[in-house]
Amino acid sequence: MTEVQQQVKTAQELAQQSEEYRTAVGKLVVSHAINELHGARVFDEPAVAFAPNPYAKWLTCRVAMEEYGHHCRFFELGREMGIAEERMLPEKTAKRPLSMFDFSLQTWEEFVAIKAFGDLAEILQVEDLLHCTFHPLRNLARMTMPEEKFHHQFGMDFARELIKTDEGKARLQDAVNRVFPAIPPFFGGANSKNNETFRRLGIKLRSNEEMRSDYMVRAKAAADALGLTLPEVPAATVH
C-alpha cells in the first residue's frame, strides 16, 4: 500500500517541517530561480536578434518574458520561504547555473534545437513536481507547465519550417549535433543523494536515471518526427 505522505500546504507551514525537508525544497527553488533567469539571459533574449522575421522575433521576445516570469515566481516563492535573495541570483551566488547553459548561442538553428530538445527536458523536470508534497512548489510547477510545453512546441514548429529545405534541415541537424550532448546531464548524476532525499520526502517522484531514460525516448520521438538523428552522447551522461 502506498504511504500517504504529509502535505505541506503553505510556505508558512514549511517552517514547521524538518530541517531536511526545508533544505530539500529550498535547493529545488534556488536551482529553478537561478536557471530560469540565466537561461533567459543567455539563450532566449539573445535569440531575438537571430530570429528570421518579425513574427519569430516577437514570439521569441514573449518566450523570453515567460522565462523571466518563471524566475520571478520561483524567486518570490523563495523569499516567502525565507531564502536570501542573493542565493537565487546567478550574479550574486557561488552556485553555478547548469552546465547546459555554457553553450554559446550563435544561430537561430541552435536556439530552435534548444527549445525543441532542451525545453523538453525542462518539461520532464516540471512534471516531476506536479505532485510535490510542498503545495506552493507543486502549484508553481502546474502554473509554468503550459508555458514550458509551449516552448518545446515553439522549437518543434520552427524546426518543421527549417526542415522544409535540404539546406535548412542540414543546418538544424548540425545544431542538434552540437546542442544535444549537453542536455542529458541536465537530469543529474545516477544514485544522487539529493534525488534519493527528494523522493523519500515526496518532493519528487522519479530517479534521475528514470527521468533521463524517459527523456531519451521522448527526445528520439521528437527527432524522428523531424527526420533528424540524435548524436551519440557519452555513456556516463545517459546511465
Next chain:
Amino acid sequence: MARPDPLQSALDAAWFSTLGEPLGAGELTDIETYTLALGLPLNAPPLPVQSWQQAAEVLRGETGEWWALEEAERARLEQTVRLDPAAPAWIRVNDRLHGAAAVAAARGGCSDAAMIKVAAGASSYATYHYHLAMAAECGPDHAFIRKYALFSGGRWPLGIYAGRFAIF
C-alpha cells in the same frame, strides 16, 4: 508637468482594442511622425491589416530596415538606462499584455496561441522602447513614443513591408 510612469501607463492602456478599425487622422500623424523620426519617410499610404490571419502573413515577411534602425536606437538609449526584465512590476505588465492580446484574439476569432504570444511580444517590445525613451527624456516626436502611442491606443503597428507601414 510630471511625465507618466511608463509601466503604470502600460497597465492602463487600451491594448489591441481597435484592431482592424479605420485609421483616424491622429493615427495617420503618428505613423508619419514615427517613420520620419526613424529616417524612413514613406510615399505610399499605410497598409491597413484587417485580420489576425493577415497580420500573421505580413509578419512572416522579410525583416526590414525599420527593425535594424529601432534596434540601433534601443542600443543607443540602453547606454544610459536599462530595465531589469525580471523585475516583478515588468512581469505584471507582460501578464497584462498577454491577457489583452488573448481577449482581442478571441474577439477577432483567432485561437492561435502562438499568434497571441506574438502580439504580446510586440507590445512588450514597444513598451520597453517607450520606457527607454521616457527615461532618456526624449521628445514627444521620438519614434518609440509615437509607436507606443499607436499601441496604447489599441492598434498593433506591424512594421514596414515593401515600403508601406502595416498596421492592424
